[in-house]
Amino acid sequence: MTKGPTFRELWTFRYHKFTHIVGKFWSFAVKYLQLRRLKSRLGNRPLVAIILSEQMGDIIGCEPVAREVRKRHPDGYIIWVVREAYIDLVKYNPTLDGFLIEKCPGERVQLLRSGIYDKVYNLHISHRKCKYCPEDPINPIADQLGVTFDNYYHRGDLLYIFSQIAGLPALTADPVMYIPESARQAVQSRNLPSQPIVIHCQSSHVLRDWPASNWNQLVQWLLATYPYPVIEVGLVPTVTETNPRFLSLCGQLSLLETAEVIGKARLFIGIDSGPAHMANAMNTDGVILLGQLFDFVDYLPYSGRYKRGEGVTILNDYGHPCAELPYAWVQEATQQRLGQPKLV
Template sequence: MMSSSRFKSLWTHRFKKYTHIVGKFWSFALKYIHLRRLKSTLGERPLVAIILSEQMGDIIACEPVAREVRRRHPNGHIIWIVREPYIELVKYHPDLDGYLVEKCPGERVWLLRSGIYDQVYNMHISHRKCRYCPEDPVNPTSDKMGLTFDNYLDKGDLLYTFSQAAGLPALTDNPRLYIPESVRRQVSALKLQASPIVIHCQSSHVMRDWPAENWNHLVRWLLETYPHPIIEVGVNPIVSLEHPRFRSLCGQLSLLETAEVIHQARLFVGIESGPAHMANAGGTTGIILQGQLFDFVDYLTYSGRYKRGEGVTIVNYHGHPCAELPYADVQLAVQQQLGQPKLV
């Protein structure tokens, strides 16, 4: 006989599943109608879709795709298909005419099958399904490349690989972020100390992270050794200390506000995650902490200046996860960037 907790869990899952599927149907219908109406106003202009709906670092790294697609379709109406948390990353791009919020990969499949788009540049790898939907998203171009979630980081940086998955040449440009003046004013209103060291300590995946005690040790050493203020960004605070030159902005900033804070930094120190891609796109000198991720040992996700080794130090304990990265290696990298310590 099924226990009450298992029974409740089963029916909670079923409720969420069928609610999601019904919501997907209505979301698809409304978007299809919207796109049909949009196409009726475009005349002979093609409706062009760029599809890379998540993750933060992937979208930032692949920003040059928008510029390449605009070069190919100067008269096209170009939209980027994106999940709601990442709208900011594409909203202000000058080469885009708009964006469309994706509910889930299953909805993406329905819109592609509808033929509503005149041209599609799909950067997704096949078979990343919605947890509730039966549809299996397939990208024939990435399949021809032999691209899978087990090997994609072995093929090259994110832009190099995903641009080819979209049917474009392998792109290698510097990514850019487009930050409106309204966001700059919001960051200015925070009255941050000038030329800070910005740190980002926790990713969405524990395998990318460095221990909290190491971060706290590093920040204490920095405050004792250098005159720079230190700002922590991210979702959850990791550093737990009070100091007039330390400030946590975790959970307080939008994506583009975070990017602007990093852009103003003297130095960015962080794990391999979305904010590190912001540092690359913003021209900020960076120290990136990286280790083995699943079976990926020697990989680099960045294009442009970080790929060329300009303004960046990648601290990688090869063959070991980031959590095992020696503290001394990171401290040395910081010291090499900031110069000989000066007692405060």
């Protein structure tokens, strides 16, 4: 028999819920006043909001939306509404005038209801609620198109679908990442080896992951077969290799520093995750490991170069999760990308 929450757990949740909701209304009021002051300075320039606040890969993949919106509003003051963790993904985009940090989906609903924006391009699917707030975020265009969390990957890649639910044409452009000089210098100061093979092994969702034993075996084979060093990026390390030509930078890089490292790679090997979208946007050749994700069997998240199959090998044992992807497939695809092995 499953036990319910304890008295302490219940009141802890209620405390966090209360403080979050109070903070949401305060944050909404502050941002509303800031946006009102901004609009008073803009004169006749419309305030245009692009709303896609979370999921690293989604934001990277949908970068072309900013360029499309700029074409439609050449004189507009365009901001991207984003969660704090992902600010750097939009902060340096030259087609944007700024960004707004979103506290939670409940706050998003409050700002939309206020009518503060002159034009909104909402890339969110309906009904992804805050765990504390009562507001239910709705995207009428997504609902009209019948796009839900249960079927969106059946309609196409992230950019193709999200641009449509924002009220734009179905976009297919190549995503771009904008790396500031500060991030380039930070990476350069590490004196990393040139032409590394960069790997990313662990995502935010276990269904996307490949076994650690396979990653360790792959790294050992790479180091024994090719002259290239191997660098692991991400938050949590997976590979335990002690070879001096292997380097773990997990948890040591910012988002844009990670993108810069990937951009200098000889090859990127990774699961479906934010860094894979970085590799696509940085024009880095890749081997990408996919697998069944919930009810999505035959799906492709990427637009642009990776969607066209340029410089990438997409591996998917259809009907099986990524964890069951045969090791031999990954090794063979990697060898095809790197060319004839050269013994170290």
